[in-house]
Amino acid sequence: MSSASLSPVLKQATPVVVDHASGSWIHGTDGRRYLDFTTGIGVTSTGHCHPDVVAAAQEQCAKIIHAQYTTVMHQPLLRLTEKLGEHLPDGIDSVFYANSGSEAVEAAVRLARMATRRQYIVTVQRGFHGRTVAAASLTSAGTKFSAGFGPLMAGVATTPFPDALRLGLSEDEAVDYALKEFDYLLGTRIHPDELAAVLIEPVLGDGGYLAVPPAYLAGLRERTRRHGALLVLDEVQAGVGRTGRFWGHQHTDGLVPDVIITAKGIASGFPISAIAAPEAIMAKAWPGSQGGTYGGNAVAAAAGVATLEVIEREGLVENARVRGAQLLDGLRAGLDGVDEICDIRGTGLMLAVEFGDPTANAGSPDSAEAVRLAGAVQRACIDEDLLTLTCGPIGAIVRIIPPLTVTADEV
Numbered sequence: 001m002s003s004a005s006l007s008p009v010l011k012q013a014t015p016v017v018v019d020h021a022s023g024s025w026i027h028g029t030d031g032r033r034y035l036d037f038t039t040g041i042g043v044t045s046t047g048h049c050h051p052d053v054v055a056a057a058q059e060q061c062a063k064i065i066h067a068q069y070t071t072v073m074h075q076p077l078l079r080l081t082e083k084l085g086e087h088l089p090d091g092i093d094s095v096f097y098a099n100s101g102s103e104a105v106e107a108a109v110r111l112a113r114m115a116t117r118r119q120y121i122v123t124v125q126r127g128f129h130g131r132t133v134a135a136a137s138l139t140s141a142g143t144k145f146s147a148g149f150g151p152l153m154a155g156v157a158t159t160p161f162p163d164a165l166r167l168g169l170s171e172d173e174a175v176d177y178a179l180k181e182f183d184y185l186l187g188t189r190i191h192p193d194e195l196a197a198v199l200i201e202p203v204l205g206d207g208g209y210l211a212v213p214p215a216y217l218a219g220l221r222e223r224t225r226r227h228g229a230l231l232v233l234d235e236v237q238a239g240v241g242r243t244g245r246f247w248g249h250q251h252t253d254g255l256v257p258d259v260i261i262t263a264k265g266i267a268s269g270f271p272i273s274a275i276a277a278p279e280a281i282m283a284k285a286w287p288g289s290q291g292g293t294y295g296g297n298a299v300a301a302a303a304g305v306a307t308l309e310v311i312e313r314e315g316l317v318e319n320a321r322v323r324g325a326q327l328l329d330g331l332r333a334g335l336d337g338v339d340e341i342c343d344i345r346g347t348g349l350m351l352a353v354e355f356g357d358p359t360a361n362a363g364s365p366d367s368a369e370a371v372r373l374a375g376a377v378q379r380a381c382i383d384e385d386l387l388t389l390t391c392g393p394i395g396a397i398v399r400i401i402p403p404l405t406v407t408a409d410e411v
């Protein structure tokens, strides 16, 4: 017998051990109550332990917990598909389920390659798509996600993000620059006929809550269509109301992607993820190529249905927009003139405060002091009973991601 302990890789950013949680609040075993503006990294969308989500999960547990979905179908998954369909763009009518964001990203990549019979997936710099080997291969938001366990998946290329702040350009100029770089990539390293898909988050999550300019997304849409490739949107963090629209890509007027990936906020903390695409595309996957033992778990799916119902009934997409604007205004007013801060930004309830010099905040030694500052601010927030996230490897950023249920007072 050994006395086991948690792996050293599970190093917590805060000293908090949760006893229980409710709404926006975590109650620690230290007897303190913390305002949770981390939401388990954007997961507990309806707040902790929303009574409707708890009831749906409890009820489902007593009916059936697990039925493997390629063997026996269960009702919660059918209901979740129906509910999700109410929010999907016209024509995106087929849904496949997995457990985590990374697995769904992998499913989307497999689908894109099978549907187009092409190999290359293009992602943007600072993008984050997960930690499985394939998802890490598609992630460039910091070397800690993929260094040291290569070789990574082949057939991936990265193109610059239209990052106006770091490029020192206007948004229009940054979009122009980034689209030219994309065209150059397709004219040099990759032949357009080899491009299977462009994979991008509508708001970069672990890349520091940078919103993708609508003109860039529209430019990628036009180019993928022209080259016979798919536009795959990773809505794992930005989707399901988080940005003040149901999908993050809805900030770009009229944009219809080919594949949408969702997870996190869709089931308030139960592990379930999905990809959605037109059935004609989805049908191109070989039987047996997609799926897994636990995919689309019945309890998680029931929690997902309850989550979507709560989001609709309580008007949480609108709440995310209004409370996000309130928080952004407050941060800007309160932090105005602080020399160490270079940017305060937000899309709905994805907000970020960035420290230091943005042109140096890309892992250069100059950014070490700014990274230290962001960490110090996060610790100071804990002293004030407020939990926030940081974004260290790529920039000195404090991220704020409250539940969609957050109230004006809590903000």
Ligand code: PLP
Binding pocket: 041, 100, 101, 102, 103, 105, 128, 129, 130, 131, 201, 205, 206, 234, 235, 236, 237, 238, 263
């Ligand atoms: N894609 C995005 C945009 C994410 O933010 C994340 C996780 O943070 C993932 C994919 C990976 O999801 P998971 O951690 O559930 O595998």
